[in-house]
Amino acid sequence: MVKNLSILLFINSLVSAQTLKSFPPDQHSYLGGREAFYRDFQKIILEKKLSPCENKKEYFHAPIIIDKDDTAIVYDGNNARAPESQCAVALTREVIKSMPGFVAAKIDGKPTVAVAQYLIYPDAFFENYKDGYSPYNQIVQPEFPGGIDAFRELVNHRTDVSNFYLKGKGKVTVVVQFKINKEGSIENVTLKNSSGLKEYDDMIISAVKSIKKKWTPATVHGIIIDYNFTMPLSLSSKDIIR
Numbered sequence: 218m219v220k221n222l223s224i225l226l227f228i229n230s231l232v233s234a235q236t237l238k239s240f241p242p243d244q245h246s247y248l249g250g251r252e253a254f255y256r257d258f259q260k261i262i263l264e265k266k267l268s269p270c271e272n273k274k275e276y277f278h279a280p281i282i283i284d285k286d287d288t289a290i291v292y293d294g295n296n297a298r299a300p301e302s303q304c305a306v307a308l309t310r311e312v313i314k315s316m317p318g319f320v321a322a323k324i325d326g327k328p329t330v331a332v333a334q335y336l337i338y339p340d341a342f343f344e345n346y347k348d349g350y351s352p353y354n355q356i357v358q359p360e361f362p363g364g365i366d367a368f369r370e371l372v373n374h375r376t377d378v379s380n381f382y383l384k385g386k387g388k389v390t391v392v393v394q395f396k397i398n399k400e401g402s403i404e405n406v407t408l409k410n411s412s413g414l415k416e417y418d419d420m421i422i423s424a425v426k427s428i429k430k431k432w433t434p435a436t437v438h439g440i441i442i443d444y445n446f447t448m449p450l451s452l453s454s455k456d457i458i459r
Contacts, residue, residue, distance in 0.1 A: 237282065238331045240322050246283055246333035248318035251351045254335060259346045261312045270304035273340045274440050276352075277305035281313060281335060285328040289319040292332070309337045338438055352437055359397045359444050360433040368428070372450065375424035390451040391421055397444045401431035409447060421450060 240246045247254040282292045291310045322331035336352045361368040392409040406425045411418050435444035 238322070238324065238329060240283070240331045240333040241324065244320075244322060246281070246320060246322070246331075247316075248320060251335075251353065252349055253318060254316075255350050255352075256348065257316050257318060258312055258337075259342050259350075261315050262308075262342050265311065265315070267308060267311060269343045270308065270339045272304065275302050275305040275340070276336065276338045276437065276440060276442070277302050277309050278443075279306075279309045279313070279335045279337050280332050281319075282330065282332050283319050283321055284330055285321050287319050287321050289313060289316070305337055305339050308339055336437065338440075341438065355437050356442075356444075357436045359401070359435040359446065362430060362432075365448070369448075369450070371428050371430070372421070372424045375427055376420050390449055391418060392447060392449045393421055393425055394445060394447045395425060397432050397434060397446050399434050399441045399443060401434045403428060403432075 247257075249256075280292050281289050283289045291306075291313050321328040322333075323329065324331070338352050338355075341350060341352065341355075390410075391412045393406065394409045395406040396404045398404050403425065406422050408418055408422065412421075434441050436442060
């Protein structure tokens, strides 16, 4: 308990000073990957004889802070969770403190405090658990009317590349990331990586933000959820009209 408390105090001071780093996508934050994480999650539920949630639709996008020494704690900032998710949050907190397989992120070759995200849907555990389970295999991704190509076309129509020049067969690529909320609207548009051309980056962000047509939101286990969508967009010399 004292160790967990010290981690939490450290995290609070860290969050006040800077933004926590996200866990690198090419690294496992748990030994054996996601399936091992959920297998151990189920094992600890049974060992501790924990109780299922009455509300079978509860879920929790659990931000898990993994420290340099491979210890971990659930952290959700200063934002109060919705009342309908309180059981899922409490269950996750109780289980995480006993899970043995967390692995610290390595950034620039050094162990680094970072946050990993795990989706917890309590009703998939207890008597409903099946070996090999991962909620990420249960997600139905969001859909844009007409498909992703129709969305790309709308973005292209809202960009003017006539003022850009790329030498020869040059090409620049951005990876745009945004949240599709439960209402199917776009939020939090950012670039996961820059093209190196600020004007082009700003134009892409503006174009995506301007699209108001709604998506069909994502679901997991039939429950509508927020979804972080990532999409690469490229500009090549052949796209530029001179």
